[in-house]
Amino acid sequence: MITSDSDYTDELFESSDESSLSDVEELNTIDIMTEQDWVDIYESIDILIVDMIEDNIVRISNSSMYKDIADGVMEILYETFPHVFEEVEDETLVQDLYYLVEQIVDVEFEQMNIPKRSLTMTIDTLEPMSVDNIQMLACKIDKLRNIPQPQQKTKEWYEFRFNLLSASNLWKVFGTEAQRNSLIYEKCKPLDTTMIEYVNTSTGGAMHWGVKYEPVTIMVYEDMYQTRVEEFGCVQHPKYEFIGASPDGINVDPTNMRYGRMIEIKNIVNREITGIPKKEYWTQTQMQMETCELELCDFVETRFKEHDTDSHFYDDTEHEYKGVILHFVERPEISEEGQDIPLYKPCAPTYVYKPMSIENTKEAVKMWIEQEKKERDSQNLALFNTIYWYMDEFSCVLIQRNHQWFAGAIHQIEELWNIVLKERIDGYEHRCAKKRKPNTIVSMSDVSNSYLTNISPKPSICLIRLDENGNVM
Known part of the structure; x- marks a missing residue:
């Protein structure tokens, strides 16, 4: 069965035309269905699925896309073959038909050379690389090393990123109207370098937790897979200069079977780790692979305590x-x-x-x-x-570069960036999210002294005590 993510782990993706046709023959034993009924249904399913994939290739970033396709096909089948479903009293037939749809979805994705959304892999499933492949990856890695760029997390680095749609927030291009507005507003609003300095001093929140534990995840990953990971900073797309990506690292040990594979890290604080990349994370890895011209990315999620x-x-x-x-x-x-x-x-x-x-x-x-x-x-x-x-x-799952997805997505990305360039000149204020103004609440204490309960406190001062050697006590 297709999972909620339908990322087709290796165990699930074993379909073929032959297996699907054998399923039809098995289902054909049901008396109320004629052979022609099944032929018509199978052909309809096949055509519907191909059309849905071609028309909605960008939606593969959604973890539910495969299930959505199966559900959509079933809806159309109900409308197209009402005489079949009206006579069915046994739910088993409907379940079997749904399973057949799932099988054909698998087949069509495979035949269209669209990679699985993500894969659960073990070291045993990796195959040694050819000499030509290693040399090709070595050239790509050397090219990435030699790209001039500002040092990460510096003022210059933030200014460089300001003029890019970064892989980490590009998912908003395909989101709701509010998310698109947010991204346009973010890229139009002048960069506030004072806020950058403030953010760098903060040690609270999920974002800082992720930054703090990223080096730990790299150490664990390197030890677990006996490899070496190198950081490459913020890389600009070789063709679309308004796209940039900052991969967490790339495997650079040519003797390791993960050589040339990118790594994207999410250090989780309070959500469940499912091994299923969220839409924004899947999109992020695709943009990173496109920008660095690499084909594979290990998506790693960890929970540290x-x-x-x-x-x-x-x-x-x-x-x-x-x-x-x-x-x-x-x-x-x-x-x-x-x-x-x-x-x-x-x-x-x-x-x-x-x-x-x-x-x-x-x-x-x-x-x-x-x-x-x-x-x-x-x-x-x-x-x-x-x-x-x-x-x-x-958790470590493999995400493959999806060329068909990027080909379908780039025009939407370019369209949004053109809006940014235009509204930086013509004005962008209309895209600012409307903020609700909270009412000031006045409460009364037991001694009838009034006090305000929802006024933001003034910034506090951090005091530390030092010992005689200047160390924090």
């Missing part, structure tokens, strides 16, 4: 992957002699990750921490927090 105490970390024998992150902050200058509670100067956090090669023993970890503290001291950094993490879940 943190131990409350170091003793829990050392006592943990359940989780194979665990480790330590050191959170450093810029050491504040003490303005007055003898003052030990200086004002903390906001700055981006610095994270240092314990290498996998260092054992998770108290002695080894303690020695590593002391060494890192000494090295960071020369950079005027103080250890703010020690984080003991463990990996709770890991």
Whole structure:
């Protein structure tokens, strides 16, 4: 049966014309159906599915597309062959017919050379690459390495990305009118560099969690698959200069069977990991592969959790992957002699990750921490927090580059970008989302003193206490 994602994992995608026709013969034993009925139905199903795929190729980014096609075909069959379904009392026939539709959907996607939406793969299913393929990938990787670009997360990098539709938000092109408006407004509104600096200092929220644990996922991935991953920054599309992508990494070990494969990482906080790429993530990986001209991407989802105490970390024998992150902050200058509670100067956090090669023993970890503290001291950094993490879940599915999807999608992308260029000159304010103005609520306390309950608080000041050596206590 086609799953809700219909990403056809390897086990599900074993259909062929022969198997579908044999299903017809089996169904043909039902008395109320003539042989001609089945021939007509089969031909109708085949034509309907091909038309639906060709007319809706862009919708393959939706995880429900395959099921939507099957449901749509069944609706038309009900209308086209009412005499068949009106006489059917046994629901088994309808279920069998639905299964036949699913089988033909599989066949048509295969015959049209449209890759499966995603694949669940193990190391055993990978085949060694040919020498020619390795050399071809080596040329592509060297080309990507030599593309001049600003350093990631810098002001120049954000300005560069501002003039691109990035892979991470391009899914909005195919979304609702509100999502399209949001993307156009975002790309028309002048870039606020002060907000960039503010965002970089924040250590809360799901976005920061993902950034913090991305290097950990890379370490786990490299260890698990015995490979090496390299980062390539923000890459501009070689043909469509308004498209850019920042892949989380590319496998660069030519001796590994994953050589040349991209990796896209999502470190999950509070949603279920299903192994089924969401629409926005699938679109993101497609744009990354198109931009870097690579054919495969490992879509990795992880869930990391943190131990409350170091003793829990050392006592943990359940989780194979665990480790330590050191959170450093810029050491504040003490303005007055003898003052030990200086004002903390906001700055981006610095994270240092314990290498996998260092054992998770108290002695080894303690020695590593002391060494890192000494090295960071020369950079005027103080250890703010020690984080003991463990990996709770890991999922890796393969997404293949879908050339047919991009061919069908590029005109919509180009159309939206032309709107951005036009409205940067003519005005874009009409696309701003209308904000609701909350009413100020005045409450009364038990002693009849009124106070306001929904006024945004003023920014707070972070205070840290230092010891005599300048380390955070």
